[in-house]
Amino acid sequence: MKAAEATSSTATNMGRLKYYQVSVFVCGWISYASTYCLRKPLGVIKADLHKFMNLSTTQLGWLDTALLLPYAIMQMILGPIGDRYGARKTFGVCIILSALSMITFGYFSSFTIWFILLFLNGTAQSQCWPNVTKGVLGWFSDSVRNSMFGMFGTCAFAGGIIGTMIAVYIQANYGWRQVYFFPAVGMIFLGLGTLIFFQQPDEVGIQVPGKESVESTPKGSAVAGGEKPKMWDLWNMPMIPEVSVAVFCLKVVRYCMYMWLPMYLLQALNYSSAMAGVFSTVFEIGGVTGSALIGFALDRYYKGQTLRGIAFFVLLSTVGLVLFMLTSSWGVFFNSLFMFMAGAFNAGPDILLCGTVPAELVEKHNKNAATATIGLVNGFGSIGTCIEGPIIGAITAYAGWTGMFYLMIGLSALGTLSTYKAESIFRRVNRPTTDFIAGV
Structure with missing residues (x-):
């Protein structure tokens, strides 16, 4: 009974x-x-x-x-x-x-x-x-x-x-x-x-099974102590600066594609106005697909190594941008293929880097500082959305559309390196006790 x-x-x-x-x-x-x-x-x-x-x-x-x-x-x-x-x-x-x-x-x-x-x-x-x-x-x-x-x-x-x-x-x-x-x-x-x-x-009053227990500290306490957490305290946590820089790079690339791709297609590749408008959504469609699928790929093939997997996918986005630039004159099919690739492997990692990753990083120390840390990482990255317009405008005026793509490729590569650095720091700091992100 x-x-x-x-x-x-x-x-x-x-x-x-x-x-x-x-x-x-x-x-x-x-x-x-x-x-x-x-x-x-x-x-x-x-x-x-x-x-x-x-x-x-x-x-x-x-x-x-x-x-x-x-x-x-x-x-x-x-x-x-x-x-x-x-x-x-x-x-x-x-x-x-x-x-x-x-x-x-x-x-x-x-x-x-x-x-x-x-x-x-x-x-x-x-x-x-x-x-x-x-x-x-x-x-x-x-x-x-x-x-x-x-x-x-x-x-x-x-x-x-x-x-x-x-x-x-x-x-x-x-x-x-x-x-x-x-x-x-x-x-x-x-x-x-x-x-x-x-x-x-x-x-x-529900306990969610399968969640790693974290040391609970009083609300308003510091990340690793008894004082109220300040932005500088959160920024000084291991890996937070590297993850924030990666998010910054990815957001600049994404918003550059949102805001400037139609004009590039119109002026540089001689698309019609209608085709430029329609094709410019390929990057965003890739973003929807990548966001939906990359999380599953990480949980299946990079279990315990989330940052390493994300760095690999950002690298694929960089490759997609390079291939798009090199094959830009090959026609709509290749343009669509490589822009879809760049969008999928940019957006999926971006969502995770300003969502699950900072939440997991800070929850190891204080579950009550998770929202502030997510806001810090995503806020720092969102600064890129504010400054990309003047920067891209100046670069295209000085070096043309090629200069814009060189900048996007460089920023995407920097995002890859920054994520790899965060992963290596985590392995070094947490090697003896945990495998929740980087693994051993």
Whole structure:
């Protein structure tokens, strides 16, 4: 009788665990993907702002900065908020704040007000990625973290595609002033849903099996001591600078492809405007595929050696960029093949390097500093998205499109070396006791 009761209790607990795993995964995926519905419209309506509101290209560039700069910087400054109030509350409230900041965008005609609203939007969204990452990872065992988070990471790329399509549809049917209103209304409800459904294991009293135990320290303590963790404390942790540099390199490469590839295809390879626009999504489609599959490859073929596997995949992205440049005159098939390769092996590692890897690194010391560390790594990397525009513009003006590709190849190679260095540091520091990332 007791054995039967124990079996029934175990089955019930496993059923509850599966329910929360699915609900948190789905809720987090949809909610984070929706954040792009309040990022992508700015690129869609730039031509309208220039034509109807007489904004100069310089002012349009400053609007980009208003959104992207606080997104990068505030991840590093506000990171401890998620560790203090919890992933569910922080993520849900930030989604709602992001929506409220942009819901009235179309009702103003002032550059200054638009700048302020975009700044608030970037600040609110800065805490979405660190907290959704911590919230999702908390529900899965260490043995499948890369696989599950690789699948989850597709939300960042699918969200970008969906956000653009929605903005284009609203612009065409309701005018540019409504491109933020409808998505913002929807995101308010998604934020409320997140507050309800994005539960964490400690909130519902579930112990997730297969998770390596970590030494628990009081909330607000330092990474390895009793003081409140500071950004400098986190930065001084082994491997965090190397992982941050790798994320920086990968994000510069990715956003360069997003922002400049259509113009390159049009001017350098003589694609038509329509073909350039369609082909430019190949890199992003590769990103969705790579994010979904690379996590599974790491868990199967690089178990206990995540950083080594990631470094190998980043190297493949570098090779893809080299082959794309060398075969650029060979036609659409080869262009598509190597750009898809570059995108797949850039995006998949990027998602893991600013998600599972920093979480695992810091959780060995203090599980309550995970959100801050993820914010630090992703925030440092996101600085690259803020500065790639002026840098690429200057390089192409001085050295042409070839110079741009040399820079992208160099940055991708640097990302490979930085990841390998992090892996070697981990093996040296942790060789006697652990194999959770680098192995022995």
